[in-house]
Amino acid sequence: MDDEQVARGTGDEVAVVRRFNRSYTQRVGALEDSFLGTGMPLGTARLLFEIGTEPGTTRDLRARLGLDSGYLSRLLRRLETDGLVAVVPDPDDRRRRRVDLTAAGRRAWADLERRSVDRARDLVAPLTARQRARLAAALAEADLLVRAATVALERVDPTSDLARTAVAAYVAELDERFPGGFDPGPAGTASDPDAAGLAGPSGAFVVATSDGEAVACGGVRTLSSGAGGGVGEIKRMWVHPGWRGAGLGSRLLRHLEGVSRDLGHREVRLDTNGTLAEAVAMYERAGYRRIPRYNDNPYAEHFFAKRLG
Structure with a gap:
């Protein structure tokens, strides 16, 4: 298997995905002009379902559904014309538009939900x-x-709302898992002293998002610089518990190593707590070697380093 096949998937894997897509879209009614007999095509019905499930702003909807603004606007206009949604200025920020179901929209949403459950039940009944x-x-x-x-893995400002949301989740999990709890100090707040080190040009912070929500994060900062290459450190690496087992942690780790390399580091280091056994195992699988303590982090019990090619 060549590198391109590894990166893009083998022909057999691609064929399986394509066959499933064809079979599933046919059987769930995605090809019908009137999805599940609602009188709406799939795109419009899907947007109605999303608004009824979790109302929000147009920006929220674009992020969750991966839609461009023009297409989303056309779908919303149809739903507005049909009297199913109301698009109004967001009271929290008048520059944004909030989308909510009308009374008729709530009835249409309930009907769509019932039809979807019936179709799924009929599909598995045999x-x-x-x-x-x-x-x-x-x-x-x-x-x-x-x-x-x-x-999507994206470099963001470590003081941005998205970064703070991810770091807050990271801190909350450590506080729950560490036997004596975890005191993060100002981490993830506006006064976070470590955020500057995770910003450019000597650092970077990466957030992984799915449907607009932060599901993983990690940062790189420079510990030392030198003519032969500097030493970097990976910090605040976290993966949402619901996403573990899908390889996202390993993917994020490889990405952060690449970021560290781009920052001119010849070596990258990290530390972790013994409670996080899955993290220790992942670092060892990724080729990290154990080294003596290199910092004064009171929660760190294991220390690792890896040479970057």
Whole structure:
């Protein structure tokens, strides 16, 4: 298998995904002009469902559904014309527009939900209980892997709202998992002293997003510089618990190593707590070697380093 096949998937893997796409879109009614008999095409019905499930601003909807602003505007105009949604200025920020269902929209949403449940129930009805369990497990795994494959890794300002949201989740998990809790100090707040080190030009902070939500994060900062290359450190690496097991942690780690290399580092270091056994195992699989303590982090128990090619 050559490098391109590894990066893009083998022909067999691609064929399986394409066959599933054809089969599934046909059987769930995605090809019909009137999705599930609602009188709306799939795109419009999907947007109605999203608004009814989690109302928000047009920006929220674009991020969650991956739609460009022009297409989203056309879909919203149809829903407005049909009296199903109301698009008004957001009271929290008049520059943004908020989208909510009208009373008629809530009735249409409930009808769409009922039709969707009925279609799914009819689809699995011919299967035995064991087959339904296998299908549910397979689809859950497929959903996780497809979402992991489409996660976006983006450098952001470490003081941005998105970065603070990710760091807050990271801090909350450490506080829950560490036997004595975790005191982050001002980490993730406007007065975070470490944020400057994770900003350019000597550092970077990366957030992984799916449907507009932060699902992983990590930063790189420069520990030392030199003519032969500097030494970097990976900090605040976190993956949402619901995303573990899909390879996102390893992907993020490789990405951060690349960021560190781009910053001119010949070596990258990191530390972790023994409670985070899965993180220790991941670092060892990725070729990190154990080294003596190199910082005064009171929560760190294991220290690693890796030469960057």
